[in-house]
Amino acid sequence: MARAPIKPITLKELAAMLELSQSTVSRIINGEATAHRIAEETQQRVLHAAALNGYIANTMARGLRQKRTYTIGVIVPEISEGYSTTVISGIEDELLKDGFFYFVVSHRHRADLLEGYPRMMLARSVEGIIAVDSPVNEDLPVPLVSISGHDRREGVINIELDHDQAANLALSHLKTLGHKHIAFIKGQPFSSDTVLRWQAIVQAARDLHIEIDDRLVFQLQSPEPGPAPGQEVTRHLLQSGQPFTAIFAFNDVTAIGAISALRDAGLRVPKDVSVLGFDDIMAASMHHPPLTTIHQPLRSMGQVAASTLLSLIRNEVPHPQPEAITVYPRLVVRKSTGHSIHQSESISQSADEQPPVLRTTDGAI
Known part of the structure; x- marks a missing residue:
């Protein structure tokens, strides 16, 4: 036997239940709470009770009246x-x-x-x-x-976001750890932040006397979401054979992809290569190792x-x-960045080892 539909609660019943006036409840439901300086706690209590008890505001009628x-x-x-x-x-x-x-x-x-x-x-x-x-x-x-x-x-x-401050925070952190050979992964050409963020990085590097090696600058191309584009571009970076001790990635998902590619190549993060992301998404703190990143609010x-x-x-x-x-960024230091000891060693490839060849620094936190 079909169950009878539950009758929605009325405005009068909802107000009585909450021991509030109907006008107060109506103002909250109709989006007028701020104008009438109704406390945030009261607003949340009313909205929660309305959802829990099936109250349906006549939004269409309100819209028609007010156009x-x-x-x-x-x-x-x-x-x-x-x-x-x-x-x-x-x-x-x-x-x-x-x-x-x-x-x-x-x-x-x-x-x-x-x-x-x-x-x-x-x-x-x-x-x-x-x-x-x-x-x-x-x-x-x-x-x-x-x-x-x-x-x-x-x-x-x-x-x-203040990209100048973000770039300065990131590069100052890597410089403090002793990194001189930093690889950069730029954003896709279609991202609105790509050009501005790269300009900020170039200026911060100039101010901090960090040399940017064009051979260590790569750009994401694939529009695919997730870490795959970061994996792909990091493989190209590794195949270039250029020595580097750190990667500054365009965003956190790219950094996560970079770490995956480094592991596939038998490299340790951060002992062999430090990786720094951007955004501070939820996955950044739960990744292994937890990702050092620029927190974008x-x-x-x-x-x-x-x-x-x-x-x-x-x-x-x-x-x-x-x-x-x-809005302003902040640096969140976790476990994916560590000290560089400024002494390059050659990671060679034997016949039965996985590619590619990389010259890197054996450093640890």
């Missing part, structure tokens, strides 16, 4: 573990507080999708768009906030982007509006 959709669109390169998902979680944190709905699309670096998605979102009456490491090249009739997009156009607010970047977009939608951003909002 609003309370919906934003989020554009990302791909939805995979790491960068995008952490940023999206921060976006969600802020939107939930204000009763906004959002949907996410991933373009996988396809030009047709990059061009078509903003139009698709506008057709669905979004009130604003957040683009994560994704170029939006046309002017839109709704507010746009760009995370790591470096989109210098009127009406667009960018959420950006990804969740905070999502939160700032969402709160900024909501302020733009409400016309609460002062004019002229800022071109960019800067």
Whole structure:
């Protein structure tokens, strides 16, 4: 016998259950809590109880009355573990507080999708768009906030990391450990951060008197997410035969791929080669060895982007509006980097050994 559907709780019943006024509960449900200075703890209590007891707000009726959709669109390169998902979680944190709905699309670096998605979102009456490491090249009739997009156009607010500080932190750490022969893995050409981050690395190296050997600079090419592109480019690095004692990778998943390739070649991290990543995704601390990395506050970047977009939608951003909002990195030292002893030894290859040949430093923490 089919079970009867559970009757959703009403606003009056929800307010009585929580011993709050109906107006307070309504303001929280309808995204007006901030304007009425309702405590965060009370907001969370109401939203939790509403979800637990099946309360359904009449959002459609509210939208029709106010000519609003309370919906934003989020554009990302791909939805995979790491960068995008952490940023999206921060976006969600802020939107939930204000009763906004959002949907996410991933373009996988396809030009047709990059061009078509903003139009698709506008057709669905979004009130604003957040683009994560994704170029939006046309002017839109709704507010746009760009995370790591470096989109210098009127009406667009960018959420950006201080790459100069990040590069200085990373290279200062490797220099302190004695590394002189550093290999660099640059990001893919399509990533918005690639050029700016590399410019910051070149300047930091100049300031720290670190020589960059062009023969030790490699670039990711594959658009595939995950560690595979990092494995591939590190194999090319090893096959070059150039001596190096450390790798500074474009991001953590690349660093994880690099470590895998180094192990396949019979090398130890960090005793033979130190590896430094970028982003500080969740997997970085759980990898073996735990990854030394530049912490990019990804969740905070999502939160700032969402709160900024909501302020733009409400016309609460002062004019002229800022071109960019800067967030700052920090160095997280774990076990994948160690001291170099400045004494190169040749790792040779016999007939029954696995390739490739590498000259490296036998150093340890």
